[in-house]
Amino acid sequence: MWADNETSEDLLGFKVHADLLINIINDDSVLPITIGVFGDWGSGKSSILQIVKEEFDKEDDKDSLCIYFNGWTFEGYDDAKAALLNSILKELEDNKKISAEIKDTIKEKTKKLWRSVDWIRGAGMVMKNVALPAVSAYFTGGFSLLPFAVQRLTEWGESPEKIIEKLKSEEGQETFKAFVRESKEGDKNSVNAVAEFRKDFAELLEATSFKRLVVIIDDLDRCSPERIIENLEAIKLFLNVPKTAFIIGADPRIVKYAIEHKYKNNKEIEEDNNRIVIDYLEKLIQLPYSLPRLSESEVETYISMLICKKEVGDIKFKNVLDEFKKYRTTNKYSAFGLSNFEKILEAQEFGKVKDNVITIPALVPLITNSLYGNPRQIKRFLNTYTIRKRLAEIASLQSFNDAVLAKMMILEYSEPKLFKKIFEWQIVQDGVPKEITEIEELCKEKGIDDVILEIKDTDFKEWSKPKIIKWFQIEPLLSGVDLRDYYWIARDKLENSITATSMIPPVVRALFNELLPDNMTATVTKLLLTEKFQSLSDIEKDAFFNLLSSNLKRNPQQKRLYDIFNVMTEEKIENTVYHYIETLKIISVSDIEPAIGTRLADFKGEPEIGPFLNDYFKDGKSKASKAFNLKK
Numbered sequence: 314m315w316a317d318n319e320t321s322e323d324l325l326g327f328k329v330h331a332d333l334l335i336n337i338i339n340d341d342s343v344l345p346i347t348i349g350v351f352g353d354w355g356s357g358k359s360s361i362l363q364i365v366k367e368e369f370d371k372e373d374d375k376d377s378l379c380i381y382f383n384g385w386t387f388e389g390y391d392d393a394k395a396a397l398l399n400s401i402l403k404e405l406e407d408n409k410k411i412s413a414e415i416k417d418t419i420k421e422k423t424k425k426l427w428r429s430v431d432w433i434r435g436a437g438m439v440m441k442n443v444a445l446p447a448v449s450a451y452f453t454g455g456f457s458l459l460p461f462a463v464q465r466l467t468e469w470g471e472s473p474e475k476i477i478e479k480l481k482s483e484e485g486q487e488t489f490k491a492f493v494r495e496s497k498e499g500d501k502n503s504v505n506a507v508a509e510f511r512k513d514f515a516e517l518l519e520a521t522s523f524k525r526l527v528v529i530i531d532d533l534d535r536c537s538p539e540r541i542i543e544n545l546e547a548i549k550l551f552l553n554v555p556k557t558a559f560i561i562g563a564d565p566r567i568v569k570y571a572i573e574h575k576y577k578n579n580k581e582i583e584e585d586n587n588r589i590v591i592d593y594l595e596k597l598i599q600l601p602y603s604l605p606r607l608s609e610s611e612v613e614t615y616i617s618m619l620i621c622k623k624e625v626g627d628i629k630f631k632n633v634l635d636e637f638k639k640y641r642t643t644n645k646y647s648a649f650g651l652s653n654f655e656k657i658l659e660a661q662e663f664g665k666v667k668d669n670v671i672t673i674p675a676l677v678p679l680i681t682n683s684l685y686g687n688p689r690q691i692k693r694f695l696n697t698y699t700i701r702k703r704l705a706e707i708a709s710l711q712s713f714n715d716a717v718l719a720k721m722m723i724l725e726y727s728e729p730k731l732f733k734k735i736f737e738w739q740i741v742q743d744g745v746p747k748e749i750t751e752i753e754e755l756c757k758e759k760g761i762d763d764v765i766l767e768i769k770d771t772d773f774k775e776w777s778k779p780k781i782i783k784w785f786q787i788e789p790l791l792s793g794v795d796l797r798d799y800y801w802i803a804r805d806k807l808e809n810s811i812t813a814t815s816m817i818p819p820v821v822r823a824l825f826n827e828l829l830p831d832n833m834t835a836t837v838t839k840l841l842l843t844e845k846f847q848s849l850s851d852i853e854k855d856a857f858f859n860l861l862s863s864n865l866k867r868n869p870q871q872k873r874l875y876d877i878f879n880v881m882t883e884e885k886i887e888n889t890v891y892h893y894i895e896t897l898k899i900i901s902v903s904d905i906e907p908a909i910g911t912r913l914a915d916f917k918g919e920p921e922i923g924p925f926l927n928d929y930f931k932d933g934k935s936k937a938s939k940a941f942n943l944k945k
Contacts, residue, residue, distance in 0.1 A: 322634070323364060324618040325611060325688060326641045327357055330604065331364035337600070338527055338558045339377075347548060347559040347597060352604035353850075354534065354818040355689025358562040361604070362529050365560065369527055372410075376524040380404045384544045385532040397547040401528065402426055411521060422517045426510070511554050518556050527558045534567035534819045541571035545597060552597075561598065568594065570823040607686030613648040613677040615688060617670050619695060621654055624665040633657050675788055676719050682780050683727035685850050698722055701802045710798045716789045721799045724784060729855060730891045731776065736800050744797035752776055753792050756785045820849070821856045825864075831873050838880045846886065858892040865896050869904040879912060882922065890921040897925075902935045910937030914944035 334350070337343060352358045362381070369379035382400050402423050405411070411419060518526055530548070533541055545568075551557050572590045594601075607615065618637065622630045636657050637649050651670055655663050684690040698719060705713045725732040738746035752773055756764050761779050768777045776782075785791075824845050828838060846857065865874040878896075881889040910930065916922050930941040 323360070323638075324622075324634075325357055325360070325607070325615055326637075326645065327361050327604075328364055328638075329641075329645075330602075331361050331368065334361075334365055334560065334602070335368055338525060338560075341524060341556075344525060345552070345554055345557040346599050347552070347561065349565070349594075349598040349601045350560060350562045350604065351565045351601055353606075353685075353687060354564055354820065355687045356604050356606070357688045358604060359531055360688075362531050362560060362562050365527075366529055375410060377527060378404070378408055378410060378521070378523045378525075379527040379529065381529045381531065383532050384530055384540065385535040397528075397530075397544065398426070398550075401526075405517065405521065410523075415520060415522070418520050419517070422513070422520055425513055426517065510550060514551070515554050515556075518554070523556065525556050525558060527560065529560045529562070531562045533561060533563040538571040538574035538823075541568060542575050545571075548597065564818075564820055565594075565601075565603075566820045567823055570820075570827065574827075607681065607688065607691075609677050609681045610646060610648040612681045612684075612686060612691065613650055615691060616677070616680070616695065617648070617650040617654070617666075619692065620669045621658075621666045624669060625658060625662045629658065629662060676716075676723065679720075679723045679780070679784055679787060682783075683723050683852075685852060687852075690852065694722065694726060704802050705798070708802075710802075712795075713798055714789065714794075717791065717794060718799060718802075720784070720787070720789065720791070721796070721803070724781075725803060727851060728778075728781065730888060731781065734775075735796065739796045739800065744795040744800075745793060746796070748773070750792040753785050753790055756782055817856055817860055818853050821853050821860060824849075825857060825860050828877055829873060833873075835876070835880055838877065839884060842881060842884060842886065846881075854888070858888065862892055862896040866899050869900045870906060872906065872909060875909050875912065879915075882916060882919075890919075894922060894925050897929060902930060902932065902937055905935070905937035907936040907940035910935075910940035911944055914941045917944075 330350075334348060337348070338346070350358050350361060366379050366381050368374075369377045380401055382397055406416075406420060406423055528551075530544060533544055536544065541563075548559050548561070551559065569590050572593050576589055614637075618633070621633055625633070633654065636653065640649050640653065651667060654666055658666065680691065680694070684694060701718060701722070702715060705718070721732070724735070735746060735749065738748050752768070755768050755771070755773070759767075761782050764782045765777050765779070768774060768782070776785075824841070827845075828841055846854065849857065861874060861877060865871070865878070868874065878889065878893045882893060913926055913930075916926055926941070930938040932938050933942060
């Protein structure tokens with residue numbers, strides 16, 4: 314099994330990306346700079362950032378201080394700016410690279426900045442609009458608070474009475490007094506306060522003798538839209554502060570969702586929403602750097618390296634990793650696999666690795682295509698594959714072929730609908746469906762384009778995608794193979810595909826949440842689905858369907874979930890009808906509201922879903938059935 318988290322151990326050859334970022338940051342002429350390391354969920358961003366931090370943390374680098382900040386772990390903190398500043402100042406006070414002689418100077422200079430943190434935290438408690446005159450008068454005798462402090466206070470309630478009760482606590486009074494004190498000293502506006510903060514912070518950095526401060530902000534795309542914006546606004550505090558470099562790791566689609574969310578109620582801005590999003594990002598991030606998806610040779614290398622490490626252990630794997638690093642300096646295009654391992658490992662260790670890797674190279678093109686070269690998805694695929702192999706061994710399944718298991722899992726992962734179709738075929742044919750033999754015969758010794766033309770004229774037209782044809786053509790062939798054992802160990806996933814049980818990609822959850830408001834019109838729903846759903850990868854689309862389906866099964870009376878399915882059905886979005894039908898099969902007709910039955914009646918004449926709905930509502934007893942059948 315492999316842990317699903319970031320690591321500085323480079324099995325992908327991604328150090329080249331980290332080295333590039335380090336090279337840029339070490340160029341004093343480009344500082345200050347903000348770099349965006351962009352990539353899909355699970356693409357390896359965090360691992361690259363860990364490598365960057367590890368390099369800057371080396372004791373022989375006396376010129377750099379690197380701070381790692383995980384935005385997601387501070388999700389519950391009352392103010393993101395204060396959380397970030399707190400982390401930076403704490404590190405500056407305690408870092409081992411700072412000599413004892415200047416530590417007292419550093420602590421003295423941080424005192425004023427700590428007060429700024431208190432002020433920002435107090436004044437930044439602003440999410441909900443509330444009536445504050447009573448609060449201001451209660452604590453200040455009528456003294457006027459800063460404009461940006463008097464607008465709102467967050468998480469303390471929506472009435473002055475609730476806020477006053479919270480502020481009576483020792484922590485509340487200290488927080489409130491912090492920004493009152495700053496106001497009394499000069500009634501500074503927020504712009505001047507930020508300018509002074511930058512000046513104070515620049516002086517602090519100068520006193521440390523560091524040539525550069527590198528701040529890594531990771532997991533931004535796991536945060537809520539509000540917290541993403543808070544983190545971005547926190548970074549703005551440091552814009553143009555000399556000697557600073559910020560590196561932000563995120564899925565750019567999620568950041569764009571957050572910016573759109575920030576301006577969603579501003580009608581003037583909404584009219585040119587796309588331009589606003591682009592401008593916001595360009596002003597904040599001077600250098601966007603997008604990670605490429607893994608190539609086939611990189612996927613083969615990654616899988617081979619993961620398996621090798623598991624089989625030989627950390628100590629012996631170190632030699633393999635060292636050789637891999639050398640290999641990558643001269644060869645960036647070929648796979649590093651069995652032939653390389655054989656030269657490094659002893660015969661016994663190599664034998665164990667070979668037994669587990671031998672089926673992989675033939676399947677790599679399919680794995681690459683189906684999992685979109687995504688390291689996290691690959692690792693999860695391998696974890697499930699390993700669990701199922703162990704289950705087959707424990708259950709003493711006879712004639713069990715690991716290559717067949719891997720091939721079946723690729724279909725399960727990338728095309729759950731077709732995976733279930735084969736299940737339905739084999740269950741009534743003693744595990745050996747004749748349909749597989751027929752399709753394999755159509756695919757035999759022909760080019761993909763020729764097969765597509767031929768298969769579209771048969772009952773198997775839904776199998777005509779190029780990647781599915783490749784799946785049929787690749788060894789091992791499945792004609793005559795008894796598939797019952799393979800479906801027996803996958804039986805817990807037949808209802809929900811692997812992607813349903815995996816963590817939902819943030820971009821999918823963001824789109825789902827954006828579509829949820831009950832008052833959203835059908836026009837806006839269509840627009841969102843056209844612009845955002847269709848741009849998702851196949852894996853992300855499946856994850857969306859699974860999320861929508863599982864929510865509807867748990868909440869069969871939530872009308873909005875049917876609305877989303879209905880619009881997707883009307884727009885003829887691929888695989889919608891299949892997922893809609895499979896979801897309705899689990900829901901009792903008696904749990905459906907009559908209005909939903911009336912709406913579903915619009916699809917009576919549709920060739921795919923119509924026959925199912927007519928049968929589904931045929932009882933005529935429930936209110937929904939009566940509503941469905943009444944509508945002509």
